[in-house]
Amino acid sequence: MDYNYSTYGASMGAFGIIYLAIIVLMIASLWKIFVKAGKPGWAAIIPIYNLVVLCEIVGKPLWWIVLMLIPCVNIVIGIWLTNLLVASVQNHRPQETN
Numbered sequence: 001m002d003y004n005y006s007t008y009g010a011s012m013g014a015f016g017i018i019y020l021a022i023i024v025l026m027i028a029s030l031w032k033i034f035v036k037a038g039k040p041g042w043a044a045i046i047p048i049y050n051l052v053v054l055c056e057i058v059g060k061p062l063w064w065i066v067l068m069l070i071p072c073v074n075i076v077i078g079i080w081l082t083n084l085l086v087a088s089v090q091n092h093r094p095q096e097t098n
Helices: 006-036 041-045 049-058 063-069 073-091
Strands: none
Touching: 006 041, 006 049, 006 073, 041 049, 041 063, 049 073, 063 073
């Protein structure tokens, strides 16, 4: 049998481009959040250190990083940290005057 792999390669190439775009968006977002929180922006690209900085920003203990390494628990803790991050960013937003 003769298989045509050209469509497979094209779809994997498109998937790769979308995947890289999402990664770049995530890094840029974390970088901007870290800079606004007074932390170094380059911390967004260091795998475990960005969790350390994230825990410092939201005010949680560093042992939460261990929870991020446990399968299924990391989903709950990730959602929780994201919620706390949004709350801390909203608390530090300058008040608008009318």
